[in-house]
Amino acid sequence: MAGNIDILILTSKFGLGHISVAKGIKEHILDMDSSINIEIVDVFQILMPKLSKNMYKFYIDLVKKSPEIYNSFYYKKSQNEHLYTDKFFYKYNLNRLKKYLLDVKPKMIISTFPTASHYISNLKEKGFFSMPLITCITDVVHGWEWIAPNCSKYFVATEYVKNKIIEKGIEKQKIIVTGIPLRKEFLIKEKGISSLNLPKDHLIIMVMGGGVGLLPEDQEFYRRFNELGKVTTIVLTGKNRELLVKLVEMDMERVIPIGYTDEVASLMAQSDILVTKPGGITVFEAIASELPLVVYNPKLGQELENAKFIAQNSIGIIALDMDSLYSIIKDLADNTGEIGIYKKNMAALKQKINMRVLGEEAIKLLHK
Known part of the structure; x- marks a missing residue:
């Protein structure tokens, strides 16, 4: 790998969204120029290889058991341009990242995680590197944690995010509205049919828990479906x-449990409603699939911001508890015309997802 990377994509495993976005970016760039050498690397495998596994486990426990503590850190980072903790972490981790970059010599870096953007920006500020840096924001957010002083371009989800980042002092020409980058399977017209034999006269609901599997454990939740x-x-x-295992043992007639699958795009194409946590990548996968959202009990900071986007654009409904969730599902089952309205709004947003401009801008910057 040393000295042979054109584009290094730095990401993380805090949820699966950052990695999924990285894979989507790689696919679209290679689709335009297959000769480009692109590597996707978890930034924390570089910064703290021995601790990263435990760090991710701690993160999952934190968001599941104490989301209010997570949110206090999230909004502190989001609302403050400079935090004293940043300098502390830079001091102990910058040299390791610098050594890695000197070894692999990437011509350009794309970041799908804010920490990576700030570390690279800091190294550029110190004069160690001058390669272009693109930051891809993976939620419908515009917090300071994503704004790195030495970033060449930003890929953002919406015009609203673009305008809010301009208000933070970023030059307009540096910000490209792409939508949140999706893998190609969600954007092709013919998504194929899943291996499931689904009843044609039923409303099909798909339930997902997001990248860290935040699905309710309570059997009653599924029994009511x-x-x-x-x-x-x-x-x-x-x-x-x-x-x-629990759901298989419950052996319910109209609830189909599925473990890890590569058929998410085709399952979305066959579904009528998606019940989920509103991670940025999931929201845009649903938009690309024109699959109306029922967002269940959003708690994390980025989920709350994405939920606002869903409500403001009328592409779904927010359910704050189990009772309201079932009430919403029953109403939608009785009034499929409302589902049609959400699908129409999603179709309009889908037209604004622009992976071609993402590929063009990345390649142009690489060869500049």
């Missing part, structure tokens, strides 16, 4: 093996 009448519910448990 099974009682909805002409509704079939697909539950994607992802890597939550314990929940998958």
